Amino acid sequence: xxxxxxxxxxxxxxxQEVNITCSHNNIxxxxxxxxxxxxxxxxxxxxxxxxxxxxxxxxxxxFIPADRKSSTLSLPxxxxxxxxxxxxxxxxxxxxxxxxGKGTMLLVSx
Amino acid sequence: xxxxAQSPRYKIIEKRQSVAFWCNPISGHxxxxxxxxxxxxxxxxxIQFQNxxxxxxxxxxxxxxxxxRLKGVxxxxxxQPAKLEDSAVYLCASSPGANTQYFGPGTRxxxx
Numbered sequence: 001x002x003x004x005x006x007x008x009x010x011x012x013x014x015x016q017e018v019n020i021t022c023s024h025n026n027i028x029x030x031x032x033x034x035x036x037x038x039x040x041x042x043x044x045x046x047x048x049x050x051x052x053x054x055x056x057x058x059x060x061x062x063f064i065p066a067d068r069k070s071s072t073l074s075l076p077x078x079x080x081x082x083x084x085x086x087x088x089x090x091x092x093x094x095x096x097x098x099x100x101g102k103g104t105m106l107l108v109s110x
Numbered sequence: 111x112x113x114x115a116q117s118p119r120y121k122i123i124e125k126r127q128s129v130a131f132w133c134n135p136i137s138g139h140x141x142x143x144x145x146x147x148x149x150x151x152x153x154x155x156x157i158q159f160q161n162x163x164x165x166x167x168x169x170x171x172x173x174x175x176x177x178x179r180l181k182g183v184x185x186x187x188x189x190q191p192a193k194l195e196d197s198a199v200y201l202c203a204s205s206p207g208a209n210t211q212y213f214g215p216g217t218r219x220x221x222x
Contacts, residue, residue, distance in 0.1 A: 034210070036211075041215075041216075041218075042213075042215060042216070043114075043201050043203065043213025043214055043215055043216050044153065044201075044203075044211075044213050045213065046210050046211065046212070049210065087152055098155070098211070099155070100145075100152030100153045100154070101152050102150075102151060102152050103152050
């Protein structure tokens with residue numbers, strides 16, 4: 001299983017763009033990159049998933065360089081409600097086991 | 111679409127007692143997961159079911175934890191007997207595949 005490394009915490013202000021980078025140096029050919037968001041007292045929530053280049057949805061963008069050894073979750077114009085823990089996971093397409101790390105605690109201030 | 115349901119939401123027991131958690135996945139999701147999340151850490155997979163068969167239970171403490179998914183729908187996770195270090199949130203998730211998991215609200219267990 002590919003191991004991921006991400007910052008323990010990040011601080012931002014409302015209205016700013018936040019970029020959270022995740023390293024996954026030993027990602028396998030069949031692995032996809034998935035990001036989850038978790039608020040206190042709730043289960044993680046799927047944000048975005050990608051394999052290469054760039055993926056965008058209504059919530060975030062995911063940038064993946066050609067070597068796929070890292071990925072960056074981009075949250076445009078964050079608000080206070082984006083304060084949460086963000087997890088980066090890698091795993092192959094299918095039913096493989098995903099391993100959660102400690103995630104990145106994002107704190108958005110007024 | 112209804113989400114993943116879990117009950118109870120909170121449970122307080124004394125050590126050496128038994129406890130059971132219930133999960134109802136999203137309709138049609140073949141894969142079901144149980145995770146343990148200790149405060150300040152990411153979720154740790156305990157067991158993964160594909161329909162009613164076990165795919166991965168390598169991190170399940172089998173001397174005290176057990177889980178079943180009869181008929182490939184609902185699932186129950188049991189701890190018997192509980193230890194202090196079992197205090198955590200127990201999360202159930204289901205998936206239609208492709209690594210997109212949908213999590214329930216969790217059950218917060220406190221062992222005294």
